[in-house]
Amino acid sequence: MSGLLENFWVLLALKVAIIAAVVPAVSLVFIFAELKISAHMQSRIGPYFAGGRWGWAQPLADGLKFIQKEDLVPDDADRPVFKFAPMVVLMSTLAVFVIVPFSPKLVVRDLDLGVFYALAAGSFGTIGVLMAGWSSANKYSLIGGLRAGAQLIAYELPLVLAVVGVVIQAGTMSFNGIVAAQAAPVFTIGEFAIHLPYLFQGQVIGFVIFIIAMLAELNRTPFDMPIAESELVMGYLTEYSGLRFTMFFLAEYAGMFSMSAIAATLFLGGWYLPGLSSGALEVLGPVILMAKVSLLVFVIIWFRWTFPRLREDQLQSIAWRWLIPLALLNIVGTAIAKVVL
Amino acid sequence: MMAPKIPGIGLAKGLWLTLKTLFQRPPTINYPREKETPVPRARGVIALDIEACTVCMLCARECPDWCIYIEGHKEMQPPSKPGGRPRSRATLDRFDIDYALCMYCGICVEVCPFDALFWSPEYEYSEGSISSMLHDKERLAEWLKTVPAPPALEAK
C-alpha cells in the first residue's frame, strides 16, 4: 500500500483527483457566499428555501437545473469551437491548482517556475473566452470576447510585474519557496521572532496592483465589461445554456479561488501562520490558506456589489498610465531595497 | 460639484455602506409564508352585495372597459303590508366582472347608487387561464366578507 503511494504516477493521479473534487466543491461554497453576501448587502435575504436552513442547497439546485436544460448551439455557430470553449476556460482555471501549495507537502507539483506557470495557465482562459465570443455568431458575444482579449493585453502585464517584486524579495519562483521565505523571521526582538507576509514587507503597491489586475483577469466588477449584463447581455456567455454555461459559471468561481490562492500565497504567507510548529502546519495548512483565500474572495464579492463598471478605454488607460509605471517603480524599489538591506 | 478630495475616498465610503448593510436586518417579508396586511383602501377585488343591486346598469355603462356584464328580470314581490299592492322588483340573473379586462379604476364602485359594490383589498385570485378571470355573481358575493372597515381619518 505504501509502496503504491510512493509511485509517482499513482500519487499524481490521486492529487489530481482531489483537486478535481475539491475545487468545484469549494466553488459551490463561493457561489453560495456570493448569493448570500450580495443579498444582505442589498437589504435582501437571498436564497432561503432550498435545502432547509439558509437555503444552503441553492447552488446545487441551480447546478441541477442547468444540467437539465437543453444544450443549445446557435445555427451559425462554429460548432466545434463553440463546444470546446467552456472546457478551455474550466481547464485553465483548474490547471492553476497544480502548483498551489495547501501545506508544505500537499501540493500536486511544486514547480521551480511556479509563478510563471500559474500566471500563464491563468491567462490561458482568455483564449477560451475569445473562442466563445467568436464562435457564438452573435454580435454581443463578439464584442464581449474582443473586450476580454483587450483586457488580457492590458492586465497581464501589471499582473506579472506586480509579482516580480515578490520574486525578487524571495529569490525564488517556486510557490513553496516563496511561502518558506515568508516563514523566515524578518527580525527578532529579544526572543520573539517577528514573521511578516510580503504584504507587510513593503509589497503593498504590488499587492494592490495584483488585486486590481486580478479583478480584470477574472472579469469581475468593476472590470466586468466582457460580460456587462446591462449592455452586452452577458457578452460571450449570451448563447450558452445548460451544462456549457455551468462550466463557464463554475470556471468563474474556480478562477476566483485560484487567483485568490495565488495572491494569498504570494502576499499573505500562504499556508504559513506564525507560532505553529511545522507538524501543525502540515495539518492546519489547508485551513489557514482557505481562511486567507476566503478573505480575498469576500473582498472580490464586496467590490462587485458596491462598484459600477468602468469603460473599456478607461480600463486601458488605468492599466497603461498608472498600473504599469507603478509596478515598474515597485520592482526598482524592491530591487534597490534588496541590494541595500 | 461633489468631487471627492482624496482619491479613493468615494470608493471607501461605498464599501463602508455595503458592509454596514451586510449586518443589518433586511426589511423584506417572506411572502407567501408571511403576508402584509393591505391597506383598507387598496383596490384589490370588487365585492358585490347581491341583495342591494337593483340591476340599474349604471356600473356597466360607466365602465371604461366594458367589462361588467349584467342581466336581470322583474319579479312580483308579495306586498310589504297586508292588503298592499304587490310590487315588481328587478332581480339579478347575471353579474360578471371580467378581471382580465378590468383596469381597477373603481368607477363602478363610485357610481353605484345603491351601495352594492365595494372594494376589497384581497389580491390572491390569479388564475392559470384568462377565461377563469371572469367572476360570476356568486364569486363576487363571496368577496363581500373580506371588505374591511374604512380607515379612521386624519383630524383636520
Place this chain on the structure above:
Amino acid sequence: MNPSEAAEHFAGLVGAGRFSSDFGTAKVFVPRERWVEAHRTLKPHLPFFSWLSAIDWSNERAVGEPAESPVEERYEVLSRLGDVTEGNAVILSTDVPKDAPSLPTLVGVYGGANWHERESAEMFGIVFEGHPNTAHLYLPDGFEGHPLRKTFPLLSREVKPWPGTVDVEGMPGETNTEAGDGEPEAEA
C-alpha cells in the same frame, strides 16, 4: 405676460390677424403659406419646441359623439412653442384642406419637430413636404389607414356590443320603457 397679452404679442410678431386666448391658452392662427416663416420668426423668442399635432375637424365620425352643429371640414395643425424664462408660450395653428393635406416641414427650424411630424403624418395622413424620414413611427410597416382620423373606427368598440343596454325582462303584459336613458331604476 398673461395669455391674452402673449397671444397678441406673438400674433403681432408673425403678422397674424387672428389670435385667441380662451381658457388661458394663447393661440395664433397662421396661414398655411407662412407656417415655416412664422416659426422661424418666433424661434429667437420661443426657443422651446413643445409639441406638434393635429385635429381632424370632421362631420363624418366613426368614434365619439355626433356633431351638434356642422364643423368646417379641415385638418388643423397645431404646434406649441415656449420660452424657458418666464413661461410664455403660444400655440400656432394652421388649417390644411382635406383634399390636399400637406404642409412644409418644420425640421429645418426646430429639429425636434421631426418625430412629432412623423406621428402626425401617420396618424392623420398629413404630408409634411421635405421631411427627412417618412417611415412609420408608431404603426407597423404596411399599416393601412390613419388612426386618429375621425372616420377611422375603433375596432375594439365595433366588435363588442355595449354591455350597458338595459336588459331587464319586463313582466308579462308590461312594456320595457326605460331602454338606456341613464337613470337608475329605483325600487318602487
Place this chain on the structure above:
Amino acid sequence: MIDNRLAAIHASDVSVSVELETPEMTLNLGPQHPSTHGVLRLVAKVDGEMITSVEPVIGYMHRGYEKLAEVRTYPQITALVNRIDWVSGFANEIPFMVAVERLMGIEAPPRAQYIRLILTEMARISSHLVFLSSYPLELGAATPLMHALRERERVLDLIEGVTGGRFHPNFNRIGGVKPAAGGGSGQKKVLQDLPAGFLADTRKAMDEVDDVCDDMVNLVLGNEIFVKRTRGVGIIPKDRGMEFGVSGPNLRASGVKFDLRKSDAYLPYANFEFDIPTGANGDCLDRYWVRMEEIRQATRIVRQAIDGLPGGDLQAKVPRIIKVPAGEVYVRAENPKGEMGYHVVSEGGRGPYRLKIRSASFSNISVLPWLLVGQLVPDIIAVLGSLDFVLGDVDR
C-alpha cells in the same frame, strides 16, 4: 457635423485608433434588452465600439390613448392617463384634471389642491428614486437599486394608503380629489380624506428619503468610477435640448433654470419655498445630480405642505353628469420626467373631441439620434439611462 464630432472625439481620446480601417457593423439593441426599460429598439451602426449612427425604433407599446380618449367620458379618461408614465402615475392625472376644470370654469378647493400637491411630490420622489437606483444598475452597480427601492416602497405605501393604488392612484376627480366611495360596513359612502397617521408617517418617510439620498451620494455620486463613467458623457447643449423639446430635469441639467412649478400656477406651488437645481454641463453626471437634488426639494415641499394643510371640502360643486363646454385648452405640468401636458378639445359633450397628450419622454428621447453619435457602445447605456424615460410615456 457628424464627421466633425467623430474627429473631435478621435483626437481627444488616446485609446481610440483612427488609422485602423474597420467595416461598419449594425448592432441591434432591443426591443428586448435589459437597458431599454421596456420595448425600445435602437438600431446602431458601430465602427468597432464607436457609434456612427443610431435610429431609435419606438411604438412597441403604442396603446393609442389619444384615440381611446375620443370614445370615453372625462371621468373615464382619468383611469387612462395615470397609465401613461406609470412610474409617477399620480402626477399624470394633475394636468388633465386642471385642463378639464379650466374648461368647466371650476377650481378645486384648497384642501384638495394641497392633497394633490403632496401626492404629486411623492410621485416625483418615487419616480426619481427609481432613476437614482436603476441608473447605477445600468453602469453595473446592482446594490443602489435595492437601497433606493426600499425607500420608494415606503412612499408608494403611503400613496396607496390614501388612494388605494400604488401605481395607478386614479384619485383625482374633476373639481377635486375622490370625495367618497363605497367602502363597506353598510355605510353608504365613505369619505376618502387622508387616513389617520398619514401626516406623521409621511414626515418620517421624508426623513428616510433624505437619508437614502445621502446613501446614494456615498454609493454612487461620490464614487470615482461612477464619476468617470458619467462626467462629460452625453452632453446636451442648452439650445439643442430646447429645440428638441427636452424638458424637466434633463433640460435643467443643461443649465436652464426653468420649472413649470414656478411659472405655471396649476397647483399652489407659490405658497412654498423651494429651489430649482440646475446643472452646469448637461452631462449624465449632472442629470443624476439634478434629480437627486429634486428629491431633496420635493421632501422640502411635502414637509411645508403637511404643515400648512388647510381644512375644508375635498371637491367643488360639480354636476352629476359632467359635460364640458366647447373650447380648447392646453395645460402643462412639471412632471418627474419633464413637461407633461394635455390639449383638450371639447365640443360640449361628455367626452373630448380630441385629446393630445404631450408626454415628456417622447421629446426627451427624440434627441437620441443626435446625441449618441460618436459615443461608445457602453455609453449608449449610460446616456439612455440618464434620460430617465418610460416607454409608456414615449409611446402613449
